[in-house]
Amino acid sequence: xxxxxxxxxxxxxxxxxxxxxxxxxxxxxxxxxxxxxxxxxxxxxxxxxxxxxxxxxxxxxxxxxxxxxxxxxxxxxxxxxxxxxxxxxxxxxxxxxxxxxxxxxxxxxxxxxxxxxxxxxxxxxxxxxxxxxxxxxxxxxxxxxxxxxxxxxxxxxxxxxxx
Amino acid sequence: xxxxxxxxxxxxxxxxxxxxxxxxxxxxxxxxxxxxxxxxxxxxxxxxxxxxxxxxxxxxxxxxxxxxxxxxxxxxxxxxxxxxxxxxxxxxxxxxxxxxxxxxxxxxxxxxxxxxxxxxxxxxxxxxxxxxxxxxxxxxxxxxxxxxxxxxxxxxxxxxxxxxxxxxxxxxxxxxxxxxxxxxxxxxxxxxxxxxxxxxxxxxxxxxxxxxxxxxxxxxxxxxxxxxxxxxxxxxxxxxxxxxxxxxxxxxxxxxxxxxxxxxxxxxxxxxxxxxxxxxxxxxxxxxxxxxxxxxxxxxxxxxxxxxxxxxxxxxxxxxxxxxxxxxxxxxxxxxxxxxxxxxxxxxxxxxxxxxxxxxxxxxxxxxxxxxxxxxxxxxxxxxxxx
Numbered sequence: 001x002x003x004x005x006x007x008x009x010x011x012x013x014x015x016x017x018x019x020x021x022x023x024x025x026x027x028x029x030x031x032x033x034x035x036x037x038x039x040x041x042x043x044x045x046x047x048x049x050x051x052x053x054x055x056x057x058x059x060x061x062x063x064x065x066x067x068x069x070x071x072x073x074x075x076x077x078x079x080x081x082x083x084x085x086x087x088x089x090x091x092x093x094x095x096x097x098x099x100x101x102x103x104x105x106x107x108x109x110x111x112x113x114x115x116x117x118x119x120x121x122x123x124x125x126x127x128x129x130x131x132x133x134x135x136x137x138x139x140x141x142x143x144x145x146x147x148x149x150x151x152x153x154x155x156x157x158x159x160x161x162x163x
Numbered sequence: 164x165x166x167x168x169x170x171x172x173x174x175x176x177x178x179x180x181x182x183x184x185x186x187x188x189x190x191x192x193x194x195x196x197x198x199x200x201x202x203x204x205x206x207x208x209x210x211x212x213x214x215x216x217x218x219x220x221x222x223x224x225x226x227x228x229x230x231x232x233x234x235x236x237x238x239x240x241x242x243x244x245x246x247x248x249x250x251x252x253x254x255x256x257x258x259x260x261x262x263x264x265x266x267x268x269x270x271x272x273x274x275x276x277x278x279x280x281x282x283x284x285x286x287x288x289x290x291x292x293x294x295x296x297x298x299x300x301x302x303x304x305x306x307x308x309x310x311x312x313x314x315x316x317x318x319x320x321x322x323x324x325x326x327x328x329x330x331x332x333x334x335x336x337x338x339x340x341x342x343x344x345x346x347x348x349x350x351x352x353x354x355x356x357x358x359x360x361x362x363x364x365x366x367x368x369x370x371x372x373x374x375x376x377x378x379x380x381x382x383x384x385x386x387x388x389x390x391x392x393x394x395x396x397x398x399x400x401x402x403x404x405x406x407x408x409x410x411x412x413x414x415x416x417x418x419x420x421x422x423x424x425x426x427x428x429x430x431x432x433x434x435x436x437x438x439x440x441x442x443x444x445x446x447x448x449x450x451x452x453x454x455x456x457x458x459x460x461x462x463x464x465x466x467x468x469x470x471x472x473x474x475x476x477x478x479x480x481x482x483x484x485x486x487x488x489x490x491x492x493x494x495x496x497x498x499x500x501x502x503x504x505x506x507x508x509x510x511x512x513x514x515x516x517x518x519x520x521x522x523x524x525x526x527x528x529x530x531x532x533x534x535x536x537x538x539x540x541x542x543x544x545x546x547x548x549x550x
Binding site: 007010011015018022025026027028154156158159160162163 | 178180183184187188193195197198199200202204286287336454457458459461462465508510514515531533
């Protein structure tokens with residue numbers, strides 16, 4: 001059972017758009033069994049969503065991405081969870097991780113302009129009671145994201161025929 | 164002016180795919196299923212070691228037989244994966260691809276008049292190498308009804324008083340056939356009975372999909388009769404690095420090494436340093452790629468079933484060998500027309516021996532998207548032919 005789930009997840013992590021029938025064929029499983037597992041894993045929140053990896057730089061949409069290092073005071077009885085929740089509830093926040101090392105939370109943020117991001121940090125994030133300090137790093141270029149190289153798509157350079 | 168050429172060389176035919184390559188190279192939007200190498204890049208940690216060796220200035224010759232560290236790691240790997248044990252110092256040599264090892268083994272073992280049994284369809288170099296080594300190739304035509312495995316009966320029927328060597332090319336290019344342990348046991352019995360030697364070309368050993376590959380050298384009494392050939396090209400996606408190896412009893416290997424010393428010197432050192440990393444830390448890469456191939460293989464077989472195209476299920480390498488006899492065309496004609504009309508490249512079965520007539524070699528070393536598009540075109544072609 002576990003092995004089946006691992007196989008399904010390993011495959012769809014890289015290619016979530018594969019249709020059910022084809023997925024079942026490639027994994028050598030019954031279509032209904034795969035469908036049931038997928039549904040169960042969605043229900044159990046093992047599969048949390050199906051997203052699209054976009055290189056926004058190739059579009060006319062303006063996007064600014066930042067990684068913000070945040071030092072916070074943990075709260076009695078709730079540790080970092082409550083402050084993390086206050087941060088992740090902002091829709092402009094993409095991700096919030098609890099980090100070991102020199103700071104506590106790593107927040108990734110997406111805004112339309114530099115000013116928008118700056119405003120979020122100074123008006124919203126820094127003013128939270130438990131936030132001690134922030135350090136904002138702007139992303140200048142994405143080379144690789146989610147295991148996929150964005151900078152240079154791969155081309156098949158093999159000969160057309162070989163024995 | 165005198166004829167500059169050797170008659171024996173001129174008599175050896177060119178390989179049968181040049182025509183397809185020439186036509187395809189001139190066309191636009193061609194999709195190929197004709198490639199005999201993996202589509203993955205060499206895993207980065209392996210490439211990185213190659214680069215590092217260059218940065219360190221490790222650009223000199225290695226010893227003729229290859230880097231000691233690499234030989235030690237290969238010996239461990241063979242023990243771990245296939246339960247065959249070879250002494251790294253006297254029974255193992257690093258070659259320029261599996262191809263060189265085939266050549267060296269034939270040259271070390273054959274005298275004029277010795278017959279070499281070569282099951283076909285199989286890789287194109289065995290026959291020319293046998294001829295170049297003064298041997299006489301004798302073809303065994305494998306049958307689809309046996310899933311292109313070699314049977315003891317077929318072997319027995321081909322043996323004469325001159326037979327010395329049997330080439331065992333499994334997992335097989337082009338058919339994707341494998342030999343299971345019981346198949347090999349039946350072969351080993353005959354080999355010992357008739358006092359033959361075996362060149363076992365196991366370059367696709369890591370790519371089997373039903374059960375682990377079994378090496379004939381692991382069977383009782385066979386180690387001393389076998390030259391085992393393997394390499395890095397298919398398992399680690401390292402074709403361009405040109406690195407293989409041969410294992411054999413000392414008495415054979417030292418003669419192979421002698422030829423290698425004079426003809427080659429040593430395998431490329433950069434490739435050898437990279438290969439140490441591959442064989443030490445590459446098991447996970449190999450199993451990941453195997454999983455990928457297996458998914459494509461299942462998909463390919465499913466499509467053939469949907470097209471109603473007859474094809475035995477291949478459990479090795481990354482090829483399928485469907486039968487196209489129903490269309491009343493030769494393999495060559497079918498492949499040429501499909502290239503011209505649908506722009507899909509496949510290799511006619513006849514490129515791998517006359518008994519490949521009526522079959523095509525389809526490679527699934529392609530991304531799923533490409534495979535799907537090529538199979539759609541192939542399906543269109545077949546539908547048109549059936550109307």
